[in-house]
Amino acid sequence: MTEAAGPAVLRLGSDLSEVARLNDWYAGQVAGAGVPPDLAGDLKLCLNEAVANVLSYAFEGDGATDAPEVEVRLLLSPYRVSAEVIDNGIAFDPLSRPPAAPLTDLASAGIGGFGITLIRETAADVRYRRAEGQNHLTMVCVARAEAQPPDAPR
Amino acid sequence: MQMTQTELENGTLKVTLTGPFDIAGAGDVDLPFSVIAGRAQKVIVDFTGVDFLASIGVRVLVKTAKPIDKRGGKMALFGVNEAARKVLSATGVDTLIPVVEDEASARAAVA
Numbered sequence: 001m002t003e004a005a006g007p008a009v010l011r012l013g014s015d016l017s018e019v020a021r022l023n024d025w026y027a028g029q030v031a032g033a034g035v036p037p038d039l040a041g042d043l044k045l046c047l048n049e050a051v052a053n054v055l056s057y058a059f060e061g062d063g064a065t066d067a068p069e070v071e072v073r074l075l076l077s078p079y080r081v082s083a084e085v086i087d088n089g090i091a092f093d094p095l096s097r098p099p100a101a102p103l104t105d106l107a108s109a110g111i112g113g114f115g116i117t118l119i120r121e122t123a124a125d126v127r128y129r130r131a132e133g134q135n136h137l138t139m140v141c142v143a144r145a146e147a148q149p150p151d152a153p154r
Numbered sequence: 155m156q157m158t159q160t161e162l163e164n165g166t167l168k169v170t171l172t173g174p175f176d177i178a179g180a181g182d183v184d185l186p187f188s189v190i191a192g193r194a195q196k197v198i199v200d201f202t203g204v205d206f207l208a209s210i211g212v213r214v215l216v217k218t219a220k221p222i223d224k225r226g227g228k229m230a231l232f233g234v235n236e237a238a239r240k241v242l243s244a245t246g247v248d249t250l251i252p253v254v255e256d257e258a259s260a261r262a263a264v265a
Contacts, residue, residue, distance in 0.1 A: 016177055017177075017178070019176065019177045019178070020177070023174070023176065041237045042237075045206075045208060045237075048177070048208045052208070052209075100245075100246075102246055103245075103246040103247065103249060105250065106216070106219055106220050106223040107220070107223065107224065109220065109247075109250060111213050111220070112209075112213055114209035114212045114213065115208075115209040117244060117245055118241060118244055118245065121240075121244035122240075
């Protein structure tokens with residue numbers, strides 16, 4: 001099992017086009033671990049949003065490193081999947097952002113800021129920590145209740 | 155991501171998308187959607203072939219719908235799978251851009 005073997009790890013470059021490589025790698029990992037499509041899709045969404053944020057913002061501006069490092073670690077099972085995104089960019093805790101205001105009409109609607117909302121709404125658990133100059137964002141998704149066996153650990 | 159555009163009767167434009175609406179997909183369709191945003195009045199978007207929707211795709215949809223709405227036009231989505239529906243609902247965008255079952259309902263929604 002993947003869990004017993006430790007996380008599957010992918011290192012990414014800092015270009016936004018790396019998300020495509022991430023998605024190809026991820027598809028192979030979830031297929032190999034027998035993760036059902038719904039659950040695999042939930043974590044794929046969280047990963048896309050988290051990595052897109054890192055690649056878009058973590059390495060720009062004052063204090064940003066000129067030697068970007070981004071790593072994704074996956075722990076996969078058919079009922080519970082988690083992804084940790086680690087980067088050495090500017091310290092940023094996505095959970096510190098206030099929840100997006102409800103949209104009322106198209107005229108006043110902003111066109112951005114949806115990514116963090118999606119992570120919050122999709123993941124069962126999201127944790128952030130900053131350690132040794134790195135951001136660690138861990139996102140956990142669990143299978144929907146009807147897809148779990150009665151004795152599955154929650 | 156592939157996009158095809160079909161002019162229907164009474165000025166409705168049908169946009170058919172195929173593939174993942176992720177960062178790469180959004181890059182493929184951002185420009186044609188900008189052109190649509192600048193001139194179309196009634197737009198229906200067929201999502202049947204969209205197997206993944208990320209926030210960058212939501213951004214493109216909202217960016218397209220805003221100027222259409224400003225001109226008094228309408229845009230609606232149909233054929234949206236369950237995962238993409240969740241994305242549109244979690245972001246609240248389904249309250250601004252109607253998400254309906256099929257093409258007939260979408261045509262009615264923008265008529």
